[in-house]
Amino acid sequence: MIKALIFDVFGTCVDWRSSVAREVAAVLPGVDALAFATAWRAEYDPAMARIRDGARGYVPLDDLHLENLDTVARAFGVRVPDRWALNAAWERLDPWPDVLEGLVALQAQAIIAPCSNGSIALMTRLARYAGLPWDCILGADLARDYKPRPEVYLASCAALRLAPAEVMMVAAHNDDLAAARAAGLATGFVPRPEEHGPGQERDLRAESDWDIVAADFRDLARRFAALCGG
Amino acid sequence: MIKALIFDVFGTCVDWRSSVAREVAAVLPGVDALAFATAWRAEYDPAMARIRDGARGYVPLDDLHLENLDTVARAFGVRVPDRWALNAAWERLDPWPDVLEGLVALQAQAIIAPCSNGSIALMTRLARYAGLPWDCILGADLARDYKPRPEVYLASCAALRLAPAEVMMVAAHNDDLAAARAAGLATGFVPRPEEHGPGQERDLRAESDWDIVAADFRDLARRFAALCGG
Known part of the structure; x- marks a missing residue:
């Protein structure tokens, strides 16, 4: 019945916070790297919101990340020696420990692909860095819009002819799951209680009756097999 | 210098003729399966030409293949029991024997992706069947046009931000290579002298000074490493 699984990536598959902080620490030694990473990520949604609202045409996330880096560098009072090199930190994010094993088990059962707000270019390079075995890259670039706009989920399904x-x-x-469900997709939740570091308050648990609620990607693969009779 | 290799698929990576013939033979036992496969493929370029010329809006290759199947079935005087099932023959094409080893060696050096006239859906399913380890799927769907229109090559480069x-x-x-070169891409030629069966007359050899001319994909990987100093 379910022929493909599509995945949020930042936070769900990869630990952007500690990975970006590592890259920040390497080039900005005097800076609180975790705070810098958190501030950089905090600019993410407002930047996309202007595009979702139609106030600005589609700009790939790579370019938004660079604009946001400039904003955050100003706020921290630092000069970034090579802005594009640090911006590529978003292509070098480590997967959570359960992800690769879970994806391989899921790929044996269905098509797997990212449905991220990251561009095809960004998702391709991240997959090569992290070893994510995607069958193809879907998401924002196909719809030229950003989640949670329904067009992004629907364009991803349409690209698979599903x-x-x-x-x-x-x-x-x-x-993300509420928007996907509203667009007609099935939904699977995996908690990442450390995405935002210790003291995270949001998304600690499933807040609706998602079709699957799993402990991690390995558990997701087992539950998906049970759901789909695999 | 070269950061990605993008590939023609039908004929270059996979042996469509004998693979489609195998599927035809399985469901149309009385038919000359190789002749049927050849006739089916012969409708391919004329069907795309109408879209390239602007006489028809973009229609994914999956749908053109189905229309062409109906045309060929009429010409052969046969009724196809399940048209969509046979149409999926194009998702079950065997790679030439050197392809998987060559792609793995190339993938260690650069991004690899199809730049085919097949849709994302078709290329994704074919990759799963044949084990093609693409980093992402590029090609006609991104440009909503068909090779050799320059938009298809350029949209594929743009999606990689290269x-x-x-x-x-x-x-x-x-x-295909002449069109890619005209769009500014580097070019690599690999002969497939049996793509159209014995007696093939076209594309038996490189007809221009392509940047690489290789014997097969394994040789391509070696020559690419030499060209790019790997």
Whole structure:
């Protein structure tokens, strides 16, 4: 019944916070790297919001990340020696420990692909760095819009020539799944209680009756097999 | 210098003729399966030409293949029991024997992706069947147009955020490479003298000074390493 699983990536598959902080620490030694990474990420949603609202045409996330880096560098009062090199930190994010094993087990059962707000270029380079075995790259670039706009989920299903009900969106974020469900997709939740570091308050648990609620990607693969009779 | 290799697929990576014939033979036992496969493929370029010329809006290759199947079935005077099932023959094409080893060696050096006239859906399913380890799927769907229109090569480079000169198009077809070169890409030729069966007359050899002329994909990987100093 479900023929493809599509995945949120930042936070769900990879630990952007500690990975970006590592890259920041390497080039900005005097800076609080975790705080810098958190501030950089905090600019993410407002930057996309202007595009989702139509106030600005589609700009790939690579370019938004660079603009946001400039904003955060100003706020921290630092000069970044090579802005594009540090911007590529988003292509070098480490997967959570359960992800590779889980994806391999899921790939044996269905098509797997990212449905991220990252561009095809960014997702391709990240997959090579992290070893994510995607069958193809879907997401924002196909729709030229950003999640949680329904067009992004629907364009990803259409690219696979599947109906939304034949596709499961997997995310660690309840709002991503709510938007996917509203667009007609099946939903799978995996918590990432350390995405935002210790003291994280949001998305600690499933906030709706998602089709699968799993402990991690290995558990997701087992539950998906049970759901689909595999 | 070259950061990605993008590949023609039908004929260059996979043996469509004998693979499609195998599927035809399984469901149309009374038919000359190789002749049927050849006739089916012969409808391919005329069907795309109407779209390239602007006489028809973009229609993914999956749908053109189905229309062409109906045309060929009429010409052969046969009724196809399940048209969509036979149409999926194009998702079950065997790679030439050197392809997987060559792609793995190339993938260690650069991004690899198809730049085919097949849709993302078709290329994704074919990759899963044949074990093609693509980093992402590029090609006609991104440009909503068909090779050899320059938009298809350029949209594939743009999706990777690379300049055309940073991308090498690999094909067994001289006209594909001529179009890619005209769009500014580097070029690599690999002959497939049995793509059209015994007695093939076209594309038996490189007809221009392509940047690499290789005997097969294994040789391509060695020559690419030498060219790029790997």
